[in-house]
Amino acid sequence: MTEPSSRPAAPAAPKGQKRPEMKVRPTAPILPSANIQGNALMVVIAIMAFLACLTLGGVSMVRSTAASWESQISREVTIQIKPEDGLDMDKALTEARRIALTFVGTKDGQIVDEAATARLLEPWLGSGLDIKELPVPRLVVITIDETNPPDFEAMRALLKESIPQSSLDDHRTWVDRLVSMAHTTVMIGTGVLLLVFSAMVLTVVFATRGALSGNRHIVEVLHFVGAESSFVATEFQKHFLKISLKGSAIGSALAALFFMGAGFLQSRTLATPQTDQATALFGTFSVGALGYAGIFATMIIIALLTTFTARLTVMRTIYEIDTLRSDPARADGLPN
Structure with missing residues (x-):
């Protein structure tokens, strides 16, 4: 003998009509959604x-x-010339650029002018600098061929011989x-x-x-x-x-x-x-x-x-x- 169910039976639908569907109440989550x-x-x-x-x-x-x-450092080397009494800085910069470009593996050379040098120092020394009145070294930036770099030691020796105040930095340490x-x-x-x-x-x-x-x-x-x-x-x-x-x-x-x-x-x-x-x-x-x-x-x-x-x-x-x-x-x- 089957035990009767405690849940009341759904009311019978009138003839010709469908029995209404029982809606299942969704279960609440164990944890509240926001607390x-x-x-x-x-x-x-x-x-x-x-x-x-x-x-x-x-x-x-x-x-x-x-x-x-x-990448930038490996494409460039820098020639630095320190100021000295009796030194014609513009002539020394031009000569340093010429000597560097005689080596195989160099592409171009650019002299950093006084305005650009003053701009580099502006964050520390302020604006309105007169570079000629300060013992500031001047720079020549030489672009090199990364696949076929020049002989830096030979370039450094020739520059030192022609311009004693010059020095070559190939940035290897950096x-x-x-x-x-x-x-x-x-x-x-x-x-x-x-x-x-x-x-x-x-x-x-x-x-x-x-x-x-x-x-x-x-x-x-x-x-x-x-x-x-x-x-x-x-x-x-x-x-x-x-x-x-x-x-x-x-x-x-x-x-x-x-x-x-x-x-x-x-x-x-x-x-x-x-x-x-x-x-x-x-x-x-x-x-x-x-x-x-x-x-x-x-x-x-x-x-x-x-x-x-x-x-x-x-x-x-x-x-x-x-x-x-x-x-x-x-x-x-x-x-x-």
Whole structure:
């Protein structure tokens, strides 16, 4: 004999009409979609994403600038002539340029005039300089063939013999330092990214455990009436995925806007000596399409890392609950 159901039967539909469909009420999520803890975690993730994207963009910018420096330095050598009493500086500059261009492997030579020299010194000594009244060395920039460079030692000796006040700088030392600096910058940036990701993972672990602690009774009821661990973990995973996506999107967008704003301001002040020096040292404040793709990838990685961390934490916590329940001696200490 079949036991009658406690649920009332649906009323019979009149003849010729369809029975109205029963609407299933959607289940409420285990965790509320918005609360103080979730908002705080979203702000923390946004800050972490901003720092991570800022570090990634900075490393990318420094690497491209170092590569540009290396390329420019490897294409040029500099002849420096120190001022001295009785020295005809203009004649010495012209002679140094002529001697350098006699060597195979040189393409062109440019004498840095007084106006350009004064402009180079303007950030430190101010405007309105009279170069003739200052003991400032003058420069000749020689463009060389990278594939077939000249004999620098022979050029240096001939210049020294013809113009004792001259010296040749082939920038080899600077190239080695730039390569070393680029490698060091990449290592530092990678270390900062690892620290940011580690701090974010720990933050998510504590936030997940806090959410579990506040909803422990719900989790226990669901788990012991038959809900599998994967179901509970998926509910928490969805919750933290939404939070992490919002937070990482906000932080990544702020980082992208920062680089765009810095590049815009730099383009508006290119004529000033301060901007020229900053551009020479750091390059343009633009990360390019590859940099923005890296920022987007960082946002996705942060969201996935947060979600994966939350899932592992929930599974671990449920395993601890099962372990405590299976041990009567330890379960007696659990609160009712």
